[in-house]
Amino acid sequence: MYNDYKDRADFLAVYIREAHPLDEWQMKKNVDENVCYPQPTTLTQRIAIANDFTQRFHFPLPLGIDPMSNLADHLYAGWPERLYVIDESGKIVYRGGIGPFNYHPAEVRAWLEKRFPEVHVEVHDEVHAAD
Amino acid sequence: MRVLKWTAIGLLAILAIAFGVGCYFMGSPRDLYGFLRYALPQWHRGDLRVGNPAPDARLIALDGQSSFYLHERIGARPLVLIFGSYT
Numbered sequence: 001m002y003n004d005y006k007d008r009a010d011f012l013a014v015y016i017r018e019a020h021p022l023d024e025w026q027m028k029k030n031v032d033e034n035v036c037y038p039q040p041t042t043l044t045q046r047i048a049i050a051n052d053f054t055q056r057f058h059f060p061l062p063l064g065i066d067p068m069s070n071l072a073d074h075l076y077a078g079w080p081e082r083l084y085v086i087d088e089s090g091k092i093v094y095r096g097g098i099g100p101f102n103y104h105p106a107e108v109r110a111w112l113e114k115r116f117p118e119v120h121v122e123v124h125d126e127v128h129a130a131d
Numbered sequence: 132m133r134v135l136k137w138t139a140i141g142l143l144a145i146l147a148i149a150f151g152v153g154c155y156f157m158g159s160p161r162d163l164y165g166f167l168r169y170a171l172p173q174w175h176r177g178d179l180r181v182g183n184p185a186p187d188a189r190l191i192a193l194d195g196q197s198s199f200y201l202h203e204r205i206g207a208r209p210l211v212l213i214f215g216s217y218t
Contacts, residue, residue: 008209010208012211014215016215025170053216062204064190072201079176083214092185095180
């Protein structure tokens with residue numbers, strides 16, 4: 001989606017508190033993939049994990065890290081994952097549900113398709129908005 | 132006394148079924164506990180709606196040295212916001 005629409009829309013990933021740290025609700029999948037971190041207690045730790053993430057996946061999107069106050073997460077109810085679209089006037093035009101069950105990048109794609117009908121792309125099954 | 136006994140048995144049976152169904156959908160008893168402990172309290176968090184102004188928040192850059200405000204990224208084009216973490 002990012003590659004399809006990056007010339008017409010801006011994308012910003014907001015890195016928030018961990019969803020499945022090893023000292024809280026760790027997932028087997030994360031153990032299998034060696035993604036094992038405790039919940040950061042300092043900003044330095046959170047920044048380090050965010051950098052591990054972007055480097056491992058060569059994450060192409062601009063990314064901002066929520067400070068330890070978790071203000072962005074609090075304001076947007078972002079945990080564990082959630083999608084929004086904000087229009088040019090600063091209004092929310094799409095608010096996704098709480099992930100992973102209600103995390104639907106295809107709904108964002110549908111909004112972008114409606115807004116930019118001139119963009120013709122081959123639609124793939126999308127799991128992550130950055131794909 | 133007999134009614135009380137069967138009521139207790141019925142409640143235990145309902146709890147056992149709910150536990151079994153929960154474990155099935157979440158994958159394991161541990162994940163069911165994690166869902167109830169960490170996810171369920173977050174389920175109805177946040178009151179933003181479509182049409183509301185997007186709140187502003189300061190975000191730290193990956194270098195850890197600089198920061199920017201979310202509102203600085205709004206205005207020129209639609210902005211897709213993706214909240215998430217590594218784990």
